[in-house]
Amino acid sequence: MNALPAMLPETTTAGGFLLVLTLILPFVGVLAALTLGGRHARRVAMLAIPLGLVLSLAIVVEAVQTERTLVYLLGGWAPPLGIVLRADGLSAVMLLTTAVILLAVALFAHADFDTPPGTREARRPFMFWTLLLAMWGSLNAVFLAGDLFTLYVALELLGFAGVPLVCLDERAETLQAALRYLLFALLGSVLYMLGAVLLYGAYGTLDIALLAGLVRPEPAAFAAAALMTVGLLAKTALFPLHLWLPPAHAGAPAAASAVLSALAVKGSFFLVIRLWLDVMPGIITPAAGQLLAAFGAAAILVGNVVALRQKRLKMLIAYSTVAQIGYLFLMFPLAAGLSAMQLPNDPAVTGGLLQAVSHATAKAAMFMGAGLIYATLGHDRIADLAGVGRQLPMTLLAFALGGSALVGLPPAGGFLAKWLLLSAALTTGQWWWVVVMVVGGLLTSAYVFIVVMRALVTVDAGNTPKMVVPRHREAVVLALASLSFLLGLAALLPVDIVQIGRPQPFAAGLP
Amino acid sequence: MNTTVVLLGATVGLPLAMLLACLWQPLRERMLPWLALGAVPGLFASWFAMRDELIVFGNAQVPLALAIDRPGGVLLGVAALLWIAGGAYAATYLGEKSSRDNFVVCWLMTLAGCLGVFVAADMASFYALLALLSVGTTGLVLSEGTPRAYRAGAIYIGMALFAESLILAGMVLTVVSAPGNSLLISAAPAAIDASPWRIEILVLLIAGFGIKAGLVPLHFWIPLAHGAAPVPASALLSGAVVKAAVIGLIRFMPIESAPWAVGATVAMLGLLGALYAVLVGITQSHPKTVLAYSSVSQMGVIVAIIGMGMAAGDGSARLIAAFYAANHVLAKGALFLAVGVIGLTGARRLPAMLLPAAVIAVGLGGLPLTGGALTKEVAKSLMGDGPAGVLATLSAIGTTVLMLHFVFCVRVTAADDDEARAPAGLVVPWLVTAGASIVIPWALYLTAGGYSLPDALAPKALWSALWPIAVGSLLAFGLVRWGGSLPRLPEGDVVVALDAATRAAGPVSAVFGRLDAVLRRWPAAAMSLLSIALLFGVAIVAGR
Amino acid sequence: MNVPTLFGLCGAVLVGLGLYGLVVSPQPLRKILAFNLVGSGVFLLFGVVARRGAALGMGGDPVPQALVITGIVVAFSATALAVALVLRLHDMTGAATLAPADADEPPVA
Amino acid sequence: MNLALLFDGMLVVLILAVAVWTVTVRDSFAAGIGYAVYGLLLALAWVRLAAVDAALTEAAIGGGLTSVLMIRATVRLRAGEAAARAATPGPLPRLLAALLGGSVAAGLALVVLALPDPAPTLAPQVAEHIATTGLGNAVTAVLLSFRAIDTLLEAVVLIYALIAVWTLTPDRFWGGRPGPKYETDPNGMLAYLARLLPPIGIVVAVYVLWVGADLPGGKFQAGTLLAAMWLLAIMAGLTEAPPISRRWLRGVLVAGTVVFLAIGFAGVPLAGAFLAYPEGFAKPLIVAIEAASMLSIAFTLALLVLGPPERRDQA
Amino acid sequence: MSQLLDLWTVLAVGAGVFFFFAGTVGLLRFPDTLTRLHALTKADNLGLGLVVLGLLPRVGSPLAGLKLICVWLLVLLASATASQLIARVARRAGPPA
Known part of the structure; x- marks a missing residue:
């Protein structure tokens, strides 16, 4: 029997209990919201989300101070028998992003999903707040769990929280979009589980850290890598597997599509990072990396071009998500290339994650902005967006800032990500990804320019807005957009948070 | 030391502060009269700031730094002056137009970007300010709100972002090959020389800055943008904003050690472009478009000067190019402002207004005793007598013809009511700029250039400046008589190809639309999922 | 060819069969059924892995068996949600198909 | 011992036969019933794999509740049955899907055969x-x-x-x-x-x-x-x-x-x-x-x- | 004594299997639902009873034997109810299409 490596057994580190609280808080929120019901659901959410933000901040601070991965052994059992919660730099950043975006969405949706005074409990608001907490809980589980099967259950939780958010408005096309999303996500997660069972069959454990040491180039590992990757791609809706994303994200109510587009997609993407960079660096071949990024490039091209063709604003933003998801996957061949050249792969990894965070904040702001535009004009046809500049100046500014963050104009996070990815691409000589990034940036700037121009058209003051949107909601959208616009200043941080706890490739004796 | 810190900081900081202040509605409405103030610290910085003093704002990772060198100082000074005059001019020109707020915000963005680019010392802030410049300029081009302005703005932002992507790629390559990945621009030329991707970096940077500088054949956005923008804006676009590319080339290009071939090609491109722009310019009738083509031509000559410098390996090309560009900033700015002024003056006062405009216009062609002549004289040492020298004189003659053609065109646009007078708010800043465009080149020639007065007044120098003017005026009068037979080229000449491309893009995007629709049907998507799983399996197994 | 390998091959064939059903059958209900087939095939593989890891008198490695129980309950929850969605879609539109009405006019906010 | 193997072999063949029938039968109601039978047969397979807990769960949830769900649903959707069936893809896509499903199954079978002999546990x-x-x-x-x-x-x-x-x-x-x-x-x-x-x-x-x-x-x-x-x-x-x-x-x-x-x-x-x-x-x-x-x-x-x-x- | 029990088991289980076989043949051959129900419930239940009786001696503890009989009784109860319900549905739906 291949003896499990006598690595020094992991022990619970100092800040470990924070991980448990961050994991369990949203679930307790869901239970409380479900039992109390009605109006209390929103109060529970408004109490839990800020508390969660404090917790994720504490995790980030703890990680930065100790410069080490935070670990918590559940039940006191060490892997391979027990399950471990881990928060390295990657998870800490994603936890913080999730908490920040959820806080913004909660503040934004506070007015939208309000239980009408007459009724004790109305379906739409009660369900929205419960599902928001549910989505948050599943995302925290995805970012913290250290075991592949626990991650499978977390992915299912993500699906069960996302699907009802899509069809919260109970129209025929959103129900159909939700069904397509659920079935395709299930197909994806069953392939993921298939890969997990093969890994267990070959190595006797599903813990990420242990597997990293055990995985050897053999049929079980190859099949597991292929199946799990494709399963996760189906859930991340990378082109050509994006059939469910556009109708789902466009059909959902504004706050819901903001959470779906910004966060739900990042959960499974995060697992691809875990799989490719932590578990399977030895198995993944350069050809596989190029193939994955090729799908990314196709996503950028087709996603952006089809986005330009859209007549509705929310559909345009949804297709922009399809394109930006492609952008996220460019980091894998770059990281592999850097590791192959015995260089630290942190430019590619930090760049990729920064692109994910920048897209998350920018896309959430754009979807919420689109929601406000829809509420004010009563429609979101791009052709007649005239007058939005005058009625919703802050929303339009937020849209422009979010758009320029996606395009990658300095000082946005997108720019810093593009700079890091470009330097990784050029040092490893993979120049074709540079061309892809440039073309992607130009196409993105095209539709951002079109929407902002249409909105800036001044119209005679004749048309009265369908509903006057309160200022503070626009302020929330603008705050989130400017956060993504100023994310590039993260370069000034003394320590590169993302690299905390990342194994240096040549240190780990890469074959 | 701290005066330099304050001045350089204020050069960029004041416009940015005013920009942030615009977020608050009441402040935005009252900002228009204060526009001129934005550039004042820039002007003082160009006089008093210590040269080559590196002021670092950022930390070890990202050293955001400001510094000012001799060419940068020259350009900053003239640009700041033009920004002040333009600001005053815009205050009265806009008056109470409905799109005032947008104009003010975009003006401040462009101002901050333009002056910032001259003082930026590290690549990150240089690129950031360049991007701010492009976004602000797009806003200025669009502020008229006409469909022509939209088309010009769309083309402008597209070309600007494309150019900036090339520049970014070049910069990243430079940083990657620089020792210790330093971001400082001062280290760039050495890094480029030592880099294994030397040719790629040169090609990328020259292409990127070339597009920003309007090198032919990628110049078509300049006539569109400068034609469509309101007068004060197009004065600044053609004058100061285009010079960002010049300062970029001056600072990034390893002039002393660049390969001869690269320098020669750049020079040829510049000079041929200059001639081409003049030939197309004389077919245009709209005064601002004629001036725009003249800008393309002059920028071609400036780039040619840098090219010749690289070919000869002569470092002085930096200062010569900066001097030539400085003259062009003021002269072109004054001419654009003149278009606005002449448009409002009646027949009676027309000669009084037309005369200074004509003098500056012909001065661009090299009229003796004007800035143009001095710059051509200084440039002659670099151009030499070879093909470059011939082309340079030809372009001088061409420019004279073009300028006279401009004078005739602008005369037509005078106001119908004979008694009409342009408001003082427009005339004064125009005259200040006109005066400066005469005085400042002389001042620079004597102080910065280190030449003496007699060299300029030597009969030989006067004659070599005079005969191209004479030939040019003869050709101009010929043009007036037989001008009718010239073909009417559309504005932005090469852009016709771009329109055809956009028309062709329609069906291509329809194909993408259908592909997306097909791939989003369930059987197709599920089957592509399985086939991708097999593809990855093969890639992982076979790719070992 | 011992017992676990036999059931392993059975699991593999079930997965292939389920995937075929998922891709081909047009009715959503049949797709849910096919998904359950694939799920049961994967769980069978878990069982085979458990059986191969039998030691110290236990019939099989208890960890994969525990994962199977969790997996079956997750699969059931997914099936219940999917069936509820299909029924609700059927009540709303009178037909439960996955093809959107026309691909170009997708839903709006 | 090959008698037990023979019984297992018959069980596997029976399971696969019911599974194929469930996927290919035209009427959804019959497929629901088929899945119930399949669930119970699978519980037998779990017993043969010495995982009685899993057998209980499979019989109760897989064979039981899931079949109740499916049968209730197929009865309610019987009206739209013919219309929905019309959208069945043509022979070529079905062949391609069969090919893809088959190759995934073959790949899995190869990996199952290649699992390490002293199985890690x-x-x-x-x-x-x-x-x-x-x-x-x-x-x-x-x-x-x-x-x-x-x-x-x-x-x-x-x-x-x-x-x-x-x-x-x-x-x-x-x-x-x-x-x-x-x-x-x-x-x-x-x-x-x-x-x-x-x-x-x-x-x-x-x-x-x-x-x-x-x-x-x-x-x-x-x-x-x-x-x-x-x-x-x-x-x-x-x-x-x-x-x-x-x-x-x-x-x-x-x-x-x-x-x-x-x-x-x-x-x-x-x-x-x-x-x-x-x-x-x-x-x-x-x-x-x-x-x-x-x-x-x-x-x-x-x-x-x-x-x-x-x-x-x-x- | 053990041969007698073994003989008893073989006979009883054999008879049980025969009745199952008869039930299955009935299921396949009979023309309509009601007759098929008839075949199924009668033959299979009897078959199961015989198998259970056959296995009783082989079972370890009497408790397990009791469980076997409970299984039989539950199957009897379930099949009786199910066949009645199916019969009512079949009758109300009229002759099979």
């Missing part, structure tokens, strides 16, 4: 540490002690699924009773069965729960049995599904998870880690969790089968 580690949990049944020990977070997330999955199903309620029926109103002949055969079977079912369920600590059994299987009995009573019209807005119903639904979390957090001071059990008290605590969870699981599974509310709450 955690059985020794479980055997070594099972003493601290005081349980005899290793699977329950893994479920509730070593991998307790999986089971906690499992309970949360059920609650998420129920919330998701309730989100599909039409607004006018919110707060109403799930499922249609079942009226059957009060002294008919179904009513007789619904009066006779539940007591037996409840006794068996409690037995399965209690024995789960040392022999195959446990809360999921027991919960499913209770759910089945309750569904039988509802379908026979003896009782009615409770309106979903009742506070007690919400309380019962979350009881299992709340108890699990409470005991988990109690472990932090007492046993040094979240989800750890203090020395000597492991078994009673685990049985307490299992009991509370059984109730919640029973209610959740039944409500999942009944679906979203379809009628107002005429209390």
Whole structure:
């Protein structure tokens, strides 16, 4: 029997209990919201989300101070028998992003999903707040769990929280979009589980850290890598597997599509990072990396071009998500290339994650902005967006800032990500990804320019807005957009948070 | 030391502060009269700031730094002056137009970007300010709100972002090959020389800055943008904003050690472009478009000067190019402002207004005793007598013809009511700029250039400046008589190809639309999922 | 060819069969059924892995068996949600198909 | 020994035959019935793989509740059957799909054959540490002690699924009773069965729960049995599904998870880690969790089968 | 004594299997639902009873034997109810299409 490596057994580190609280808080929120019901659901959410933000901040601070991965052994059992919660730099950043975006969405949706005074409990608001907490809980589980099967259950939780958010408005096309999303996500997660069972069959454990040491180039590992990757791609809706994303994200109510587009997609993407960079660096071949990024490039091209063709604003933003998801996957061949050249792969990894965070904040702001535009004009046809500049100046500014963050104009996070990815691409000589990034940036700037121009058209003051949107909601959208616009200043941080706890490739004796 | 810190900081900081202040509605409405103030610290910085003093704002990772060198100082000074005059001019020109707020915000963005680019010392802030410049300029081009302005703005932002992507790629390559990945621009030329991707970096940077500088054949956005923008804006676009590319080339290009071939090609491109722009310019009738083509031509000559410098390996090309560009900033700015002024003056006062405009216009062609002549004289040492020298004189003659053609065109646009007078708010800043465009080149020639007065007044120098003017005026009068037979080229000449491309893009995007629709049907998507799983399996197994 | 390998091959064939059903059958209900087939095939593989890891008198490695129980309950929850969605879609539109009405006019906010 | 192999071979062939029939039969109702048979046959396969816990779960949830769901759904969708079937893809895509499915299956088969011979296993580690949990049944020990977070997330999955199903309620029926109103002949055969079977079912369920600590059994299987009995009573019209807005119903639904979390957090001071059990008290605590969870699981599974509310709450 | 029990088991289980076989043949050959129900419930239940009786001696403890008999009784109860319900549905739906 291949003896499990006598690595020094992991022990619970100092800040470990924070991980448990961050994991369990949203679930307790869901239970409380479900039992109390009605109006209390929103109060529970408004109490839990800020508390969660404090917790994720504490995790980030703890990680930065100790410069080490935070670990918590559940039940006191060490892997391979027990399950471990881990928060390295990657998870800490994603936890913080999730908490920040959820806080913004909660503040934004506070007015939208309000239980009408007459009724004790109305379906739409009660369900929205419960599902928001549910989505948050599943995302925290995805970012913290250290075991592949626990991650499978977390992915299912993500699906069960996302699907009802899509069809919260109970129209025929959103129900159909939700069904397509659920079935395709299930197909994806069953392939993921298939890969997990093969890994267990070959190595006797599903813990990420242990597997990293055990995985050897053999049929079980190859099949597991292929199946799990494709399963996760189906859930991340990378082109050509994006059939469910556009109708789902466009059909959902504004706050819901903001959470779906910004966060739900990042959960499974995060697992691809875990799989490719932590578990399977030895198995993944350069050809596989190029193939994955090729799908990314196709996503950028087709996603952006089809986005330009859209007549509705929310559909345009949804297709922009399809394109930006492609952008996220460019980091894998770059990281592999850097590791192959015995260089630290942190430019590619930090760049990729920064692109994910920048897209998350920018896309959430754009979807919420689109929601406000829809509420004010009563429609979101791009052709007649005239007058939005005058009625919703802050929303339009937020849209422009979010758009320029996606395009990658300095000082946005997108720019810093593009700079890091470009330097990784050029040092490893993979120049074709540079061309892809440039073309992607130009196409993105095209539709951002079109929407902002249409909105800036001044119209005679004749048309009265369908509903006057309160200022503070626009302020929330603008705050989130400017956060993504100023994310590039993260370069000034003394320590590169993302690299905390990342194994240096040549240190780990890469074959 | 701290005066330099304050001045350089204020050069960029004041416009940015005013920009942030615009977020608050009441402040935005009252900002228009204060526009001129934005550039004042820039002007003082160009006089008093210590040269080559590196002021670092950022930390070890990202050293955001400001510094000012001799060419940068020259350009900053003239640009700041033009920004002040333009600001005053815009205050009265806009008056109470409905799109005032947008104009003010975009003006401040462009101002901050333009002056910032001259003082930026590290690549990150240089690129950031360049991007701010492009976004602000797009806003200025669009502020008229006409469909022509939209088309010009769309083309402008597209070309600007494309150019900036090339520049970014070049910069990243430079940083990657620089020792210790330093971001400082001062280290760039050495890094480029030592880099294994030397040719790629040169090609990328020259292409990127070339597009920003309007090198032919990628110049078509300049006539569109400068034609469509309101007068004060197009004065600044053609004058100061285009010079960002010049300062970029001056600072990034390893002039002393660049390969001869690269320098020669750049020079040829510049000079041929200059001639081409003049030939197309004389077919245009709209005064601002004629001036725009003249800008393309002059920028071609400036780039040619840098090219010749690289070919000869002569470092002085930096200062010569900066001097030539400085003259062009003021002269072109004054001419654009003149278009606005002449448009409002009646027949009676027309000669009084037309005369200074004509003098500056012909001065661009090299009229003796004007800035143009001095710059051509200084440039002659670099151009030499070879093909470059011939082309340079030809372009001088061409420019004279073009300028006279401009004078005739602008005369037509005078106001119908004979008694009409342009408001003082427009005339004064125009005259200040006109005066400066005469005085400042002389001042620079004597102080910065280190030449003496007699060299300029030597009969030989006067004659070599005079005969191209004479030939040019003869050709101009010929043009007036037989001008009718010239073909009417559309504005932005090469852009016709771009329109055809956009028309062709329609069906291509329809194909993408259908592909997306097909791939989003369930059987197709599920089957592509399985086939991708097999593809990855093969890639992982076979790719070992 | 011992017992676990036999059931392993059975699991593999079930997965292939389920995937075929998922891709081909047009009715959503049949797709849910096919998904359950694939799920049961994967769980069978878990069982085979458990059986191969039998030691110290236990019939099989208890960890994969525990994962199977969790997996079956997750699969059931997914099936219940999917069936509820299909029924609700059927009540709303009178037909439960996955093809959107026309691909170009997708839903709006 | 090849006699056992022969029996297993026949079982496998039977399973595959029923599976192929379920996928390819034209009528969905028949497919639902086919899946019920398939579920029970699979339970046999689990017994042959010496995983009796899994066999119980598969028979109860896979064969039982899933088939109830499918049959109810196919009956309600019978009207649109012909129209939906028209959209079946042509022979070429079906061939391609068969090819793709076949190649994935072949790949899997190759990997299963190539699994390492001394199969890596955690059985020794479980055997070594099972003493601290005081349980005899290793699977329950893994479920509730070593991998307790999986089971906690499992309970949360059920609650998420129920919330998701309730989100599909039409607004006018919110707060109403799930499922249609079942009226059957009060002294008919179904009513007789619904009066006779539940007591037996409840006794068996409690037995399965209690024995789960040392022999195959446990809360999921027991919960499913209770759910089945309750569904039988509802379908026979003896009782009615409770309106979903009742506070007690919400309380019962979350009881299992709340108890699990409470005991988990109690472990932090007492046993040094979240989800750890203090020395000597492991078994009673685990049985307490299992009991509370059984109730919640029973209610959740039944409500999942009944679906979203379809009628107002005429209390 | 053990040979007698073995003989008893073989005979009883054999008879049980025969009745199952008869039930299956009935299922396939009979023309309509009602007759098929008839075949299924009668033959299979009897077959199961015989198999259970056949296995009784081989079972370890009397408790397990009791469980076997409970299984039989439950199957009897279930199949009786199910066949009645199916019969009512079949009759109400009229002759099979």
